[in-house]
Amino acid sequence: MTAAELFKQKFPDITETQRVFCPYRICPLGAHVDHQLGRVTGFAIDKGVEMIFTPTDDGMIEVYSCNYPGTACFSMKDELTREFVWGDFIKGAIVTLRQKYDVTRGIKGVIRGELPVGGLSSSAAVIITYMLALCSANNITMSQLDMVKTAQAEERDYIGVNVGKLDQSCEIYSRKDKLLFLDTLDDSTELVQAGTDMPSYEFAIIFSGVERKLAGSAYNTRVDECKSAAYAMMAYAGMDYGKFEEAHLRDVPVGIYYEYKDKMPMNWSKRAQHFYEENARVLKGVEAWRQGDLAAFGKLVFESGYSSIHVYETGSKELSTLYEIMKECDGIYGGRFSGAGFNGCSMAIVDPSKKEQITAFITERYLAQFPERKDSFAICYCKSADGVKLS
Numbered sequence: 001m002t003a004a005e006l007f008k009q010k011f012p013d014i015t016e017t018q019r020v021f022c023p024y025r026i027c028p029l030g031a032h033v034d035h036q037l038g039r040v041t042g043f044a045i046d047k048g049v050e051m052i053f054t055p056t057d058d059g060m061i062e063v064y065s066c067n068y069p070g071t072a073c074f075s076m077k078d079e080l081t082r083e084f085v086w087g088d089f090i091k092g093a094i095v096t097l098r099q100k101y102d103v104t105r106g107i108k109g110v111i112r113g114e115l116p117v118g119g120l121s122s123s124a125a126v127i128i129t130y131m132l133a134l135c136s137a138n139n140i141t142m143s144q145l146d147m148v149k150t151a152q153a154e155e156r157d158y159i160g161v162n163v164g165k166l167d168q169s170c171e172i173y174s175r176k177d178k179l180l181f182l183d184t185l186d187d188s189t190e191l192v193q194a195g196t197d198m199p200s201y202e203f204a205i206i207f208s209g210v211e212r213k214l215a216g217s218a219y220n221t222r223v224d225e226c227k228s229a230a231y232a233m234m235a236y237a238g239m240d241y242g243k244f245e246e247a248h249l250r251d252v253p254v255g256i257y258y259e260y261k262d263k264m265p266m267n268w269s270k271r272a273q274h275f276y277e278e279n280a281r282v283l284k285g286v287e288a289w290r291q292g293d294l295a296a297f298g299k300l301v302f303e304s305g306y307s308s309i310h311v312y313e314t315g316s317k318e319l320s321t322l323y324e325i326m327k328e329c330d331g332i333y334g335g336r337f338s339g340a341g342f343n344g345c346s347m348a349i350v351d352p353s354k355k356e357q358i359t360a361f362i363t364e365r366y367l368a369q370f371p372e373r374k375d376s377f378a379i380c381y382c383k384s385a386d387g388v389k390l391s
């Protein structure tokens with residue numbers, strides 16, 4: 001059922017509605033570096049979260065989901081504590097927005113997410129969707145950067161995952177067919193136009209069949225390992241350092257890493273290695289995109305995938321298997337697991353004329369190794385898209 005259909009069913013008397021569509025994102029290069037103030041790239045895709053809504057004057061929230069049972073139904077005057085249900089995301093949006101804005105009007109609405117959860121940053125898309133709907137209901141105008149920061153703050157402080165700004169930025173700034181290049185150090189962005197020789201491409205999204213949750217995963221442990229590496233290197237090098245929570249690998253020049261990498265515990269050293277190498281890959285990748293050199297860009301994406309698995313040491317056995325299969329598959333320019341890597345999906349940049357054979361090749365090989373994933377494994381193809389829109 002579509003969001004509009006369910007809305008009609010739940011609120012038959014309401015005819016005046018608004019719509020938010022927030023796309024999901026993929027990040028071909030620049031994985032696991034945003035929380036260390038690194039450089040990233042990304043696209044929004046033409047699949048995402050849709051919400052049909054109307055404002056309420058009495059401060060009530062009444063939201064239904066096409067994907068999950070139950071209702072998020074409460075008064076905004078109540079204490080908005082987390083209950084570990086899907087409705088937490090709208091509570092968190094209200095709590096976080098209220099730190100800066102006056103949010104008194106509520107919403108009635110229906111939300112619907114496409115595709116299985118995991119790896120495409122559906123959590124950021126849901127948060128941005130709620131925030132935009134609430135902003136519209138309360139006449140709040142926010143800059144794009146403010147929206148990125150507020151959505152990130154909800155995920156960090158209310159949901160409890162120490163994320164960077166990658167997901168929110170891709171889902172807000174992106175423009176169709178352009179590669180988003182973001183430096184999370186100073187929030188500068190560029191929408192990079194592909195060179196004229198760029199062959200046509202689409203994205204394959206390959207679901208491992210295992211859904212993923214970031215909260216409670218090793219995501220926060222990896223962030224702490226990066227910070228520990230940064231702190232240790234600053235101490236070895238006699239650099240000034242402040243609070244541990246404010247230490248980032250970006251604060252430490254790469255030369256210092258080469259000088260002290262063998263003194264640190266191996267795990268910390270590997271996380272730092274991934275950071276410096278991934279940042280360099282992003283710069284090369286952006287240039288390859290500018291030149292229209294998809295083969296070079298794709299090769300870097302494969303290298304990034306390798307580093308995420310073997311150096312940053314994330315990714316499940318399912319995602320590692322998909323990585324090896326993608327490397328062998330004709331028609332794939334480059335691929336890697338998508339997002340944080342705690343199950344979920346992989347992404348690949350593909351030649352659109354070879355989609356059928358790619359699907360057959362990957363499905364056969366993957367299910368031979370994971371037959372138990374037969375019903376939940378899936379491949380879909382999508383294109384790049386614009387960032388979030390309210391209409």
Ligand code: GLA
Nearest residue numbers: 031032163164165166339340
């Ligand atoms: C998740 C986080 C992002 C980023 C990626 C890995 O999607 O939300 O901030 O760290 O993982 O690149």
